[in-house]
Amino acid sequence: MSETTHGQQVASADELRQLSAEERMVAGAEADGIHIVHRRDRFPVRGTKAEKRAERGVALAFAISALAGVGFIVAFIAIPYQWHLPGTPQNFRFYTPALGGLLAIMLVFLGVGLVLWAKWLMPEEEVVQDRHDTPTSEEDSLMTEATFTVGLQDTGLPRRGLILKSLLLAGGAMATVPLVALVGAMIKKPGTQLLHTLFTPNKKLFPESGGLVPIVYSDFRKVTPADLAPGGIATVFPGVRAENSDGYNGVTDASSPTLLIRLRPGQQIKSRKGQSTFGWPEVNPEYVAFSKICTHAGCPASLYEQQTGRLLCPCHQSQFQVLEDAKPVFGPASRSLPKLPITVQTGADGRQYFYARSDYKEAIGPGFWERP
Known part of the structure; x- marks a missing residue:
C-alpha cells in the first residue's frame, strides 16, 4: 500500500498493475476523492436485441446528420442564388432557407445522436467528488489512465462499429460544411x-x-x-x-x-x-x-x-x-x-x-x- 498525493491509502503501483482496468478505475476514483454512489451497465448482457435497437437508433441520428451535411453541399452548389427581376423565375429565394434548414438538421441530429448515445448505451453512473489541489503521483497516473480506458470501453466504440462509422460520417460532414461555405465561392474563377x-x-x-x-x-x-x-x-x-x-x-x-x-x-x-x-x-x-x-x-x-x-x-x-x-x-x-x-x-x-x-x-x- 502507498499514500497518494491526496492523502488516500491505495495499492502500490505493482499491485495496481495486477488489477483489471475496471478495478483500477474504481480505486483511482476513491483515491482521487471521487465516490461512486451508483454505477450500472445499461446492457449487462452484450449483443441483446434491445442493445442493437439502441445502437441503430443512435447510428440513425448520426446518419441523418451526415446526409444533411451532404445535402448542404449539394444545395450550395446546385440551387440558383442569383437575384432575378420580379416577374421572372424566383427560385433563388430557396437558396438561403435551404442552406439554413440543412445546417440546422445536421447540427440538431448530431446533438440528438450524442444525447441518445449517453442515455441509451453508456453506463448509468452517479458520483460525488471531493476538492483537492496537490501534484500527481505515479499511482494517480496509473489510475487516471485506467479511468480513460474504462471510459472508452463505456462508450462502446471498440465494439460498436455501426455507431463509429455513422459518427465519422456526421463528423466529416460537420467539418466539410464550413469549408464548402468559406471557399465555395472561390472555386469558379471570375474571369473578367x-x-x-x-x-x-x-x-x-x-x-x-x-x-x-x-x-x-x-x-x-x-x-x-x-x-x-x-x-x-x-x-x-x-x-x-x-x-x-x-x-x-x-x-x-x-x-x-x-x-x-x-x-x-x-x-x-x-x-x-x-x-x-x-x-x-x-x-x-x-x-x-x-x-x-x-x-x-x-x-x-x-x-x-x-x-x-x-x-x-x-x-x-x-x-x-x-x-x-x-x-x-x-x-x-x-x-x-x-x-x-x-x-x-x-x-x-x-x-x-x-x-x-x-x-x-x-x-x-x-x-x-x-x-x-
Whole structure:
C-alpha cells in the first residue's frame, strides 16, 4: 500500500498493475476523492436485441446528420442564388432557407445522436467528488489512465462499429460544411466579369443610340442636362433592364451607382492622363460622372461639398477632390474614383439626354484591384 498525493491509502503501483482496468478505475476514483454512489451497465448482457435497437437508433441520428451535411453541399452548389427581376423565375429565394434548414438538421441530429448515445448505451453512473489541489503521483497516473480506458470501453466504440462509422460520417460532414461555405465561392474563377459594369455598350438593347447605354434615375427616367443646377449632384444608373429568366437591372446592380455632377461656374477639371475628354462637353466639361463606390471599402461616397468640390465617404471619412478627377485627398482611400465617359444625344422628342460613351476604363470598388 502507498499514500497518494491526496492523502488516500491505495495499492502500490505493482499491485495496481495486477488489477483489471475496471478495478483500477474504481480505486483511482476513491483515491482521487471521487465516490461512486451508483454505477450500472445499461446492457449487462452484450449483443441483446434491445442493445442493437439502441445502437441503430443512435447510428440513425448520426446518419441523418451526415446526409444533411451532404445535402448542404449539394444545395450550395446546385440551387440558383442569383437575384432575378420580379416577374421572372424566383427560385433563388430557396437558396438561403435551404442552406439554413440543412445546417440546422445536421447540427440538431448530431446533438440528438450524442444525447441518445449517453442515455441509451453508456453506463448509468452517479458520483460525488471531493476538492483537492496537490501534484500527481505515479499511482494517480496509473489510475487516471485506467479511468480513460474504462471510459472508452463505456462508450462502446471498440465494439460498436455501426455507431463509429455513422459518427465519422456526421463528423466529416460537420467539418466539410464550413469549408464548402468559406471557399465555395472561390472555386469558379471570375474571369473578367468583375472588370465590367452594365454601362458596357449594347447594340442589341439600344440600336437607336448606336449601342450607347442611357443614363437614368432609379425610376428609369432618362437624365437630361437641364435636370441639374450648377453645383448639383445626382445618383444615376445604366438604363438596362432585360426582362427574361436571367433578367438584370441597371438600377439594382451593385456595380452601377454613379454620381453625375454639374460643376459651378468657373470650376475646371484637372483631368488624369487619358481622361480629359470623359466629361461633357469634351472641352472644358460642365458635367462629370464618377463611380459612387468608395475605393477604400465600397461604401457610397456621395456627400458633396460643391464650394470646394470635395466628395466625402461617410463610412471612414475618405475625401475625393472632384476637380482633380476624384483624387483621394484625405482618409484611407488610396485610389481615385473611376470616371465614366459620358456624352449627350438628342432624343426623338428633341430633348437632350445623357449616355455613357463606354464602360468605366478601370475597375470600380475597393483598392484590392491594385494588388499584384
